[in-house]
Amino acid sequence: MRAYPRPALVAKLLRERNVARFMVAPSGFGKSTLALEYAETVFAFDHVFWIDCASPCFLRDLDARGIVDGLVEVDDQSFLAVFEDVPPLDSLRAELFGAVLDDLLDRGCEVLITCTPAADVFADQIDRMLVGAGDLLLSDEEVDFARLPSDIAETPAHDVARCSRVAALAWGESVSPAFLELAASEELPADVMAALFALLCLGSGSLSDARRIVRIDDEVAELLERSYVYVGVDRVRGTFCAAPFGVPQIAQAFSDRLANLGASAHEDAGAFVLRLAEALMDAGRCARACEVMRCLASAHVRCTWLASQSRRLRDAACLLNARTLYASLDSRQLDAQQHLEEAVRCALLGENVAGCLAARRALACGADPAQQAVAQLVQLSGSAGEAAAACASAIRELGDGPFPQLNAMACVVDPAFNEDILPAQAWLLAFEGAELAEGALLCAAKLLDDAGGSEGLLAVQLAERVAAAVARDVSRAFAATGSLTLAQALAACSFSRVLERGCLDMPGLDPRCAMSANKLERALSMQRMECERARARKLRSRASFENTHPDAFRKVAWGTAMPATPAPPRLTVNLFGRLEVKVGDVAVESGHLSRQKVRSLLALLVLNRGRDVSRDRLAAQLWPESSASCRRKNFYATWSQLRSALSTPEGDCPYLLRHQNGVCIEARLLASDVLELEEVCRALLFNRPGRGGWGHLFARVEDSFADELLPGDDGCDVIDGLREDCKNRLVDALVAASGKLLDSGDPREGLWFARAALSRDDSREDVYVALMRAQIASLQRTAALQTYFACRRYLADDLGIDPSAETMRLYRSIIEVEERV
Incomplete structure (x- = not known):
């Protein structure tokens, strides 16, 4: 830090x-x-x-x-x-x-x-x-010391929470586990340490909820509010909001003390962790509850908790975290129901291979007929060809006995299951007029999404009856509880989409109900996209391994070799001096980047180094004086032009990624002089010069960073701020390097770095001081005096201030030597 x-x-x-x-x-x-x-x-x-x-x-x-x-x-x-x-x-x-x-x-x-x-x-x-x-705690000005202009624009200093104003958290590169390890090593009373740990795990909430887990009397609350600011206790409001610590970091710091923490709450460690997870579930923070169980609970406690909470996690659309928790367990110790729950989670996420594997595990564990029915449905939805035919045959053998309406659901999942009846007709015969369970709602969502399709699977009159049943059931559930399950939300969103497409003329859902449904569907969509990215990474890794590790046995075993997926060519973007963009070894034509806004958007994405950036934030930075609607139109037009400019010869653009509300550049495919600047500055600031000095780093500075960042692109406040920030960071590194070289006995090389710093910024007194020191050490007293007078003129004429005590000390050291001579 x-x-x-x-x-x-x-x-x-x-x-x-x-x-x-x-x-x-x-x-x-x-x-x-x-x-x-x-x-x-x-x-x-x-x-x-x-x-x-x-x-x-x-x-x-x-x-x-x-x-x-x-x-x-x-x-x-x-x-x-x-x-x-x-x-x-x-x-x-x-x-x-x-x-x-x-x-x-x-x-x-x-x-x-x-x-x-x-x-x-x-x-x-x-x-x-x-x-x-x-x-x-840091003031607003101090909070901004270590932040980029883009971060400042996104979150002004006055909006930074009090719990995040701790020096180690605000000025560190990331929330270091060492901070929490030091907190865990403090010699605090047992009840205070237990309260501190519980508040960190919960993250935020009311003190009354936390008091149901650990003892937090007025004295403990006062101590935490006054001294342990990073947990964000507010006794007046009765709330707390801790700094954003990850559960793995908390577990790493407190794992050795977990037994003692549980004892202070008069229970064993497993029961203590269970109560924390239950409080998080009650607060609707299911993902963090899964993380708490995965990182802090024993395997037996994790297994028991997942078995009891699987349906609740699925209803809250917390699927990926539940899958991670399932993966942390030994599959041989799980029963058929737990494997079946995993299969359903995989099916909802579109993970067909993993879903079929979990379903087969459930069948191998001695599943009862009802569980067998669900397992076969999951396999039917994720299979094709002979495998799907085998699943259909197994479902016919089961019939509707163990699982009511099984055949109807199979018709919806696979229309080829029974070609004598339309899927919608089968669904209506099985479910119309009854209370819709989870499976019925998921099938209804599929039917409504297919409504009006090119194949005409659902006639208008059947669609109206299915939609009416969905609207009735969803509206009734929302009116009773004020919330929806994931299955109800998916059915509600499919209902809304079929109305938007104009396929049906029916009243829509209550706006609050539709908003609740959209929230759950967005959560599921984000998790599905994460699964798709994980699958793509796995395929690329596998293809790369096969290309570098040829194996004839693998080809024979698999029948034919999997065609290697070539890695996309690397994108090179150099922003210092003249803009240079290459896809692989081919330079992007300047005409594609002729618009300043296209260049500015590319620069902002590169400078954020692969981090997600809000589209609205980028639009506001690039078009600050336009209305919100105009900003969005301009952004999408500019985004399209940039994608076209960065397209590969095959016509795709793997470098620009667009998520739910943000965009970013694929950092793994990016090479940029911005990354080189980070590397050079880090070496000059934190390393020591070797025997040969830092001539190679000086050459890189002069070759790659002789000019400023995009010197010809003025007018964008964000780019101007980032340009100034990059210059300051480079000058900081050059001044530090000059001092280190002087200390190591190499004044000549230190003189090079000091001159390079002054050539880039002649408005900083510390740069003049560094150059004077290097000149004095190099026996260039006359040049040092000239540097002093230039500094004094700048300070007096431009700023109206006198030189600092350090500058005057160096000047007097030169004069005193002259007088003694």
């Missing part, structure tokens, strides 16, 4: 230098970084002692009463003593440590102490300054 300056907090610490200043917050809030910045700003790291209190040596020296004498013996002047990570102290040691602080303050020294809330034994002390967790 990169550290950013926090001058407001440094100024606060400077207000009361004659008292002990305590920074009390959990790990990750920036306590040590703030103490480091204070030591640098106020003391320039001179006369500073940094005591690591997490070391056993601290307690040894504290017990021996030798801390003050040891510090004074080394430095008899006033100094700064930083006591980092003070552990919990008993009453005797707390008294000894208080004496140490008083002795240092009486000698005119300054004292900074950092600790966690559990270790703050001086909470009742009056004569101290406290910088708590709330004080260490």
Whole structure:
């Protein structure tokens, strides 16, 4: 995580230098970084002692009463003593440590102490300054330090939740598991730790719901609200909303303590996790409930819970997560019903192969006749040819005895099952006038989707009767419960579509009912698209493996070799300097990218590096002054032009992906100088120069980034902001590299990097300072003086300010050398 300056907090610490200043917050809030910045700003790291209190040596020296004498013996002047990570102290040691602080303050020294809330034994002390967790939260300006202009435009700083303003969360590249591991390692009371864990798992909700799982009295709630801000407790509203931690990260951090956490709630770990999952299910967060069970529960508890909740998960359209939970179990330990539930989930997702496999497992486990009927229907829906004929024969043998209306459903699933009757007629004979169960609703959805098709499978008079039965059943269910199951939602959406197509003239559903149905269908559609992407990835991986691992046995075993699917050619997009776009080795004609909006859209997608971006957000960035409808029209026209420009010789465009509400560029097929910039900056900022220096990196900087990002495309505020951001990041890296090269004894190469930084940005004082340092180290004092005067002129004429203390120090060092000579 990169550290950013926090001058407001440094100024606060400077207000009361004659008292002990305590920074009390959990790990990750920036306590040590703030103490480091204070030591640098106020003391320039001179006369500073940094005591690591997490070391056993601290307690040894504290017990021996030798801390003050040891510090004074080394430095008899006033100094700064930083006591980092003070552990919990008993009453005797707390008294000894208080004496140490008083002795240092009486000698005119300054004292900074950092600790966690559990270790703050001086909470009742009056004569101290406290910088708590709330004080260490980032301000709006600080939140934006590490964010791209596009992220700022999408979520302004004032909309960032309080729980996400922790330094480690906002300034880190991602929510690191190390943050949660440090939280889990704190020496907190058992009830506080259990409450913290439960709130992290639940994510959000009401405190009253959380209190049904763990004990959260007013004192615990006050502590969590005041110090553990990342769980987002709000006692006034009685709610909580934690930072977006993933369940796998929580499990990784707390798994070793799960048994103790359950014991604090007076139950074993399995029962504790079950209660968490049940609370999430009641809140409608089924996907997270599945994740909690998969990551935290034992195999036996997972198996039992999935068996009891499969129907509920399916009704809520939570299929993919339920499949992941099923895959985590040993299939040999599951019964026929659990395999059958998996088969139905696969059928709804369009996973025919997996559905047939699960159905066969159910049949192999001794399924009863009713279960056999459902398993054969699933196989019939996902099979063809001889396999479908075998399933149809098995269904005829079962008849309608074990499963009422089985033959009617088979007619709908496969019209060839009984060619003597139309599928709609079979459905009406079986279900008209009765309460529609799940299977009947799913069959009705298929019939209505086929209504008005080119084959004319459903006559208008039959369609009206099916639609009327669906509308009656769905409306009745929504009026009774205020919600719909997945089967009811699919039937309702099919009913609405058949009305939209003009096939039937009937009243529509209640708008709230239709909205509820559309929500569930969208959830299912997103999961189906994810399954399609997974299948495509699997096919590409398999084809790639076969191309690189020829195997004659595999070809014989499979009869014929599967034709290899060639990987799409790589897309190369270079944005620095003149725009260069290649599909494979063929350059895209400039005429296809002649419109500025097409180039800007491509640049925005590349700069987001494969992340989904909202279509509405892109449209607002590219056409900020247009109305919403005009933005959408312009976006789709520009998107179409960009797809045409990036099409392969076969006519498809695998590089641009469009999802439910967002678009992105396929990162795995992309090569760009934007990615190269990230790599170069990361190397210059975080690596150390080797024996040969960084000449190769300097050459890459000069060759690839001599010009700015899309220098000719002005007028788009977003592109202008991203151009400035890329320039600042490169200049930051060049300045850092110059300093590292000077420290490693290579001033000449450091001089190259400093000059390169100044040539890109002559409005930053730190760049002038880096160049002066390199020139002084290279014995170019005259050039250093000229750099100083150029800096001073810019600061005075353009900004109306004086040079900083560091700039003046370098200038005086040159003058003093001249005077001595």
